């Protein structure tokens with residue numbers, strides 16, 4: 237066989253996936269707080285609208301940029317940004333595709349993009365595929381960030397995966413000032429926006445003077461429990477959205493038409509369902525925080541998304557060993573913090589996108605494991 241693309245061959249598989257092969261092998265009685273996916277189903281009116289669309293034969297391509305009525309709904313969610321639905325919003329196959337398109341459109345070979353560590357696993361490989369150079373920063377020390385030469389952009393993600401952290405308006409203003417001073421882009425992944433618990437979400441779009449250098453990403457995967465619909469959106473300056481649309485047009489043509497229609501319904505008539513899910517996540521978070529607080533471990537105060545990042549370095553030198561040991565002994569699956577970058581060493585990530593019953597069982601198992609091993 238001829239050789240494969242060397243950049244792709246050199247990419248490491250995600251540490252999360254590798255760990256999940258172990259979880260699958262561990263058998264059916266595992267309690268998994270591993271996968272970062274809502275445990276709810278998509279709202280029924282949303283599913284119905286997809287069924288009706290099929291019945292009505294809505295089975296063709298949409299425009300490359302996506303249904304205009306959906307882009308119009310999206311522009312209403314952020315009036316302060318006043319994006320033009322016709323030229324500044326692109327519907328993508330999830331935030332994942334949107335960020336891939338953005339990096340490929342904005343980054344030249346050797347350009348530096350600053351990426352959170354610990355951070356969501358997709359940013360680094362996508363920037364590498366776009367031939368950019370990744371430099372890491374600690375999102376818990378956002379005010380101490382230094383800007384290397386050739387910096388072309390920074391990835392922000394808040395509420396954050398895996399930390400569950402949020403940024404204040406002052407934090408965002410600080411980044412905005414740096415972006416203007418050093419002339420770089422801001423790629424703001426706000427997919428967990430609806431799941432900001434401690435305070436109302438402040439978006440990067442609430443900061444003035446950066447609209448011409450900022451791409452904002454959101455979608456319905458997390459807020460509406462619609463991960464399988466694969467709908468996200470990227471909003472930003474016309475020139476960048478135009479570039480992204482070119483790649484999208486060749487590589488994907490458009491996002492799934494049924495899913496786009498279903499997302500219009502989600503945005504128009506699912507606020508109650510979203511509110512119900514958010515209330516439930518908050519209840520679960522409070523429960524886990526209360527239980528964890530009584531254990532001899534520390535954790536990053538979870539302010540949003542549906543993750544808690546727990547420090548176990550007092551007990552185990554190696555987080556991968558910890559996760560393997562608790563999986564083997566207690567059949568509890570959590571993800572090693574180092575899967576999210578080297579600053580995640582000594583931690584594990586647990587999600588509370590699981591039923592209260594599962595969370596109670598998981599907390600009991602964790603507590604017992606900590607007592608038994610020490």
Ligand code: PLP
Nearest residue numbers: 330331332356397427455457468
């Ligand atoms: N961004 C973050 C921070 C995520 O945690 C995830 C999924 O876990 C995604 C993006 C992917 O979103 P989508 O389903 O819209 O592609």
